[in-house]
Amino acid sequence: MISLSDITQWIHKMLFQYLNGTVAYGAELVLAGVAVIALVVAMAIIMVYAERKFAGFFQMRWGPNRVGKWGTLQAIADTVKLMLKECITPNNADKPMFKLAPIIITVVGFLALAPFAFAKGIVLWDMNIGVFYVTAISSLSVIGILMGGWASNNKYSLLGALRSGAQIVSYELSAGLSIAAIIVMSGSMSLNDIILAQTDGWWILRGHIPAIIAFVISIIASTAEANRSPFDLAEGEQELTGGYHTEYSGIQFALFFLAEYTTMFILAMLNITLFLGGWMPFHIPGLTVFNHIMDFIPGIVWFFGKTFFILFLMIWFRWTFPRMRIDKLLKLEWKYLLPISIVNLLFAAFITLMGWHF
Numbered sequence: 001m002i003s004l005s006d007i008t009q010w011i012h013k014m015l016f017q018y019l020n021g022t023v024a025y026g027a028e029l030v031l032a033g034v035a036v037i038a039l040v041v042a043m044a045i046i047m048v049y050a051e052r053k054f055a056g057f058f059q060m061r062w063g064p065n066r067v068g069k070w071g072t073l074q075a076i077a078d079t080v081k082l083m084l085k086e087c088i089t090p091n092n093a094d095k096p097m098f099k100l101a102p103i104i105i106t107v108v109g110f111l112a113l114a115p116f117a118f119a120k121g122i123v124l125w126d127m128n129i130g131v132f133y134v135t136a137i138s139s140l141s142v143i144g145i146l147m148g149g150w151a152s153n154n155k156y157s158l159l160g161a162l163r164s165g166a167q168i169v170s171y172e173l174s175a176g177l178s179i180a181a182i183i184v185m186s187g188s189m190s191l192n193d194i195i196l197a198q199t200d201g202w203w204i205l206r207g208h209i210p211a212i213i214a215f216v217i218s219i220i221a222s223t224a225e226a227n228r229s230p231f232d233l234a235e236g237e238q239e240l241t242g243g244y245h246t247e248y249s250g251i252q253f254a255l256f257f258l259a260e261y262t263t264m265f266i267l268a269m270l271n272i273t274l275f276l277g278g279w280m281p282f283h284i285p286g287l288t289v290f291n292h293i294m295d296f297i298p299g300i301v302w303f304f305g306k307t308f309f310i311l312f313l314m315i316w317f318r319w320t321f322p323r324m325r326i327d328k329l330l331k332l333e334w335k336y337l338l339p340i341s342i343v344n345l346l347f348a349a350f351i352t353l354m355g356w357h358f
Contacts, residue, residue: 008122032124036113044261048075051315058319082257085250090153093247097151102248102255105144109262112137116269117192119279119299130191131179134270135172138225141263142168148256149244160243163233163326168225170333175221177341178214181348182274185211195278200285202277210348215275217337217344219313222267224329226260229318233326268310272303279303 011031015024049064049072056063064071089095115130117123127133142165149161183189185207186197197203203211224231235243245256272278279299283291324332 036110040262043265044258045075047261047311054315055319082254083251087250087252090247092153094151097147101144101148101151102252105141105259106255108137108141109259112266115191117195117278118303126192128190131183131189135176138266139172145244152247154247157244157246164227164244170330171221171224174217174333174337174341177345178218181210181214181345184349184352191273195273195280198277198280200283204275208351210344210351213344217341218271223314223317226263226267228314230321230324231329233329264311264314268307271310272306276306
């Protein structure tokens with residue numbers, strides 16, 4: 001069976017065989033960038049369609065069913081419509097910051113994809129501080145949100161941006177502590193090393209109670225960081241019209257929309273890498289035949305299958321729970337999730353020190 005790593009090695013050899021070393025390296029970077037952009041756009045289109053269909057199912061209606069077979073082209077039609085719309089800048093807005101904000105938040109999403117291993121040998125940049133890199137880069141998205149809200153010169157946009165900033169900064173604490181629990185167990189901050197440490201079992205199964213608690217907290221914090229319901233106070237339509245992107249239109253609004261789904265995608269990939277083995281198949285120690293059958297399924301299928309599972313949970317949350325009040329949202333983080341995360345990290349460190357994890 002031909003793996004993705006075989007294809008990438010073949011492309012690498014062909015480029016360096018027919019091109020100068022520097023030119024070939026530049027061509028590889030361009031191809032990698034195009035592949036990342038294509039992946040993010042494709043995932044966003046698929047997720048928009050899936051979310052609309054799931055929402056229709058939860059609400060006992062059809063969802064999109066006019067454009068294309070079963071409405072499969074509806075998301076593409078909406079994308080084309082947004083790209084053709086005029087980008088209107090308010091007269092009193094800070095125009096340079098207003099135009100720069102959606103670009104910043106989109107670029108941050110693309111940069112955060114660099115250290116993820118999509119399959120064995122398929123990684124853009126295998127750095128030894130991959131977890132730290134992803135958390136540091138993804139936290140910069142709040143800068144774009146604050147810039148957009150402030151530069152719009154709109155009270156609804158400003159309130160939405162401030163809410164989003166407070167929410168993201170708050171929930172990053174419990175998310176970071178949950179991630180730290182897995183780092184302690186794995187003994188590495190490299191995403192690839194964390195995946196390889198789960199060869200004999202995923203951390204959510206091998207890490208006992210601390211890993212399960214960290215996983216639950218991480219999913220809740222990820223939903224909040226992505227500004228998804230029931231934590232979508234930054235975009236509360238009944239209160240703030242559209243929040244920080246109220247004044248945006250056309251391709252600028254499309255970039256904010258793309259950034260939201262990119263953030264969901266990144267957080268889902270981070271969670272499955274830390275807790276569910278990334279591209280690693282499901283193995284049970286001692287069951288050799290079962291493990292061989294699981295190995296037959298390509299790693300890329302495992303990776304995206306687990307990613308869509310986490311994304312489905314986020315969609316399920318949105319169409320199940322009502323929106324929280326901002327004071328209750330912050331109370332949940334500071335009075336409950338953060339103390340639990342601190343105690344859980346100490347518990348995980350103690351289990352690792354004693355060697356009690358599987």
